[in-house]
Amino acid sequence: MLFLGPAPASPPICSFVVVTYRRDEALQRTLSGLRTQLAGRNAELVLVDNNADGLDRIWMLEGFERSTLLRQPDNLGVAEGRNVGIRHSRGRFLVFLDDDASFAVPGALDAIDEAFKEDPAIGAVAFRSYDAATGAGDPTEFPHTDKRLREDGAIDTFRFIGVGHALRRDAVEQVGAYRPEFFYSMEEFDLSYRLLSHGWRIVYRPAVVVEHRRDPAGRVPSPRKVEMSVLNKLRIAFMHLPARQALLCAAAWLCNGFAMRRGIYRIDRVLAEFVAWAIRNQDLRRPMQPRIMRRIHDMGGVAWR
Known part of the structure; x- marks a missing residue:
């Protein structure tokens, strides 16, 4: 585990967690956008490196005021990779981005903060995402089963999508983090249902927009x-x-x-x-x-x- 930048005297408001595996080019673009979003803010970046290839990626964190690199000896998968980031972060709110995704609008941190301030019972915030190749929203990444709903409308929902989302730490500490056996796929559905069962709200806030580039590298091969x-x-x-x-x-x-x-x-x-x-x-x-x-x-x- 390596730290860059001074450790804050008090915990940051937000911890941004990115798990990466075999997508260095895509990751650089993701981190470039985060540098702008986090500049001058009470936030930290936690990069979980699942590559286990011996390469030193500490240089990718240059320019971040507060950042941590967590090198893993093996590819832990998405779920356990996020758990590692949670354990080594300190923010009251936990923001997750895939390593091939970026915020498409400025002020994402403000929009996330405002969403959580609406109600202390909000345990998770789902983001709006669109496919970078088509410029259109992907129905599979709309956090509701009724795909006729407007993508630009804020709603209460019952699930979030992993590509971009935020969690309240208090909620995670109550219901538990991601289950590691969900190495790939559906890990967010499990956590969503645990949140609901414990009385937490999940809200979809389209003001937080994520561009998903869908890099094929690092994905589990079919079938x-x-x-x-x-x-x-x-x-x-x-x-x-x-x-x-x-x-x-x-x-x-x-x-x-x-x-x-x-x-x-x-x-x-x-x-x-x-x-x-x-x-x-x-x-x-x-x-x-x-x-x-x-x-x-x-x-x-x-x-x-």
Whole structure:
């Protein structure tokens, strides 16, 4: 662990956490934008280096007033990488950006701060994101199942998307951080449902806009990518959904994953991994109470999609 810049006498308001893996060029662009956003602000940057390649990336943090580089001996994945950043940060609010994403508007820190000040019960803030290649919003990164909703409208919602989001530290300390077995995909859905179950609000604030460049480097190769996605969806169903919805959703997700890869991915391997995990982790099954399911329904959402 390496620090750059003086340690503040008191904790910063915001800690920006970036986890990186095999995307040095994209990362440099992300950090360049953050230098501007954080200049003169009571904030810190925590860079979690998952590369484990022996390269020294400390030079990338030049120009940041407060920054920390956390070199990892192995690729921990997205979820545990963020957890490392959380443990070594001090801000009251935790802001996460993928290493191939940047804020597309100035004053992102102000907008995030204002969102949390609206209500101390707000545990997470979801950002608006768009695809840098098309200039349009990606429906998969809109944090709601009703994709007909306006992207420029602020709403209460029941999930956030990992590419860009913010968490209140108090909320994370109450419900727990990301589960490390969500190495890739769906980790934010698990955390979202835990937040809701403990009474926290999740809000979508389109004033915070993220440009997602979707760098292909460092991504899990297909069909394993599909297998991990389906496996994690089965975990979500097991942990958070009532029995009937869990069974229906598991069947739907298995079939959908098969259709996506036209039979290339291994259903038997996914099921074997899931069953072994579920047996070891039966204590994690805590279906959302009916009041939480009603709350999601009242927001116009569907928990299992």
